[in-house]
Amino acid sequence: MNTNIAEFIPEDFDASSRVWIYQSSRLFSMGEAFELESMMNKFLQSWNTHGTPVKGYANLLYGQFVILMADESATYVSGCSTDSSVRLIKEIEEKFNVTMFDRQMLAFVIKDKIQLLPLQQIPYAVQNNFITPGTLYFNNLVATKADLLSKWLVPVKDSWLAKKFKLEAEV
Template sequence: MYVDYSSISDEAKVWVYPSSRKFYTTEIEELEQSIKEFVENWKNDDENFKASYQLLYNRFIVLVADDSTSALINSDIDTSVSFILTLQEKYNIALLDKMNVCFKQGEYVQYKELKDFKKLLKSKAVTGKTIIFDNLISNNYDFKNFWETPIEESWYNRFL
């Protein structure tokens, strides 16, 4: 069942899908409708299941599922991944590539391959103070507190 994000617990599971490009203004309304419909129907046979989503920076799709009263099983997760795959195809984007890095440069979000990101660090185009998005976080508490963090305070600091 879809619920407002603010009512989701800190223990809820989180999946962050960074888009290889910013979604166009003309795509946002339709995209949000598709995501909301998916979340509304995800495990709709289980009235105890609560889920939500966020679309952030017109680039990140965040799915959140509170499984404290209703366990998520592999087929539920497979269903969400299948949905993300349909979005990839429809919008001609990459959402599942975890070998890319997203970070802020001023007010803009950059999306780079890891090898290019390492070159930016080496050339000092980005520093330890640069805000990076840790898209590997797995629960809502970490999402709210550590998703956007300076490189020097993240697991990416090993590349400094």
């Protein structure tokens, strides 16, 4: 699995650009991905904040994560414009029968595939070595472009999970 996402992220967006990551409860099919791309492009064309167009970006990464980004060095994103992006995600949920707001479902790269695991099952997965300190984890709480590029896909040992579940670094 190629973990270098920089090639998919616009270079002309400020490092402090705001990022929202929505994880789907399943992979989107190729046909759904094309429909999703059309929905995101339509949204970006009309994404405004107080009548001013938002310098925005949207993409589906790894077939399962919708990434929205707004370059606030160009235009500040207001509550109303954030609400409109949430409406887009809810529309995606309804159209494709997926869940995009479940923060209790965590994503990992296991055997070169994205695997979802409920938060409450993490202790079992750690105890049985399904998840190790070196397992890659999708930290969907990153908030900026800089963090998306450097802290989104990280080893579990470098995430909040390490402290919560007492995962020690591999020797």
